[in-house]
Amino acid sequence: MANGIYKITEDFEKALADYTGAPHVITVDNQSNALFLALMYEGVKGQEITIPSRTYPSVPCEIIHAGGQVKFDPVEGKTIKGAYQLKPTRTWDSALRFTHNMYVPGTFMCISFTGPYKHFKLSKGGAILTDDHKASLWFKRARYSGRRECSYHDDYFDMLGWNFYMMPELAARGLLLMNQFYKNGVPVINKDLELPYPDLSKFEVYTTNP
DSSP: OTTTTTHHHHHHHHHHHHHHHEEEEEEEEEEHHHHHHHHHHTTTOEEEEEEEEBSSSSHHHHHTTTTTTEEEEEEEEEEEEEEEOBTTSSSSEEEEETTTTHHHHHHHHEOOOOOTTTTSSOOOOEEEEEOOHHHHHHHHHHBBTTTOOOTTOOOOOOOOOOOOOHHHHHHHHHHGGGGGETTTTEEEOOOOOOOEBBBBBGOOOGGGGO
């Protein structure tokens, strides 16, 4: 059980789990890093990962940073909507979806709280939704430089991680903002967002990386 500054993060994650229907929620500093951690956990190094040709530029970046190779699936029109799978992985880009009982079993759904267009306007942040308990434990340590949620004076260091944890101030604000997703105690259903993105398949930087 978390305590101190970590307790507010745990409370926010519990509120997100209750709303989205995910058994486990792991908050991070942004959704791009959520995608990266999910792909690293899945071990995509050397694999070809297929994503829509029109999406946010950080998605192919995180695939490449995790050691994967990007394959673009052509998109009709100039927009994408809702959530999509980074095929053939369990990782989903769910930046444009945030609604009640949205969690798809067996996946790592990466959600975003960053930017002016999202349903959850936290200014910054993201999370991984999962029903994989073992993975959730890995994500919690991976986001926190490999540390357990205790003082580093009391920890035993046996894992390399990243500095991706959500600041407790943001978690506290997020917990307050969760009220907007309930009306008279009933969860609000949000429609999938639809946004235009550039055709990333035109840019060699995403397709020529080794």
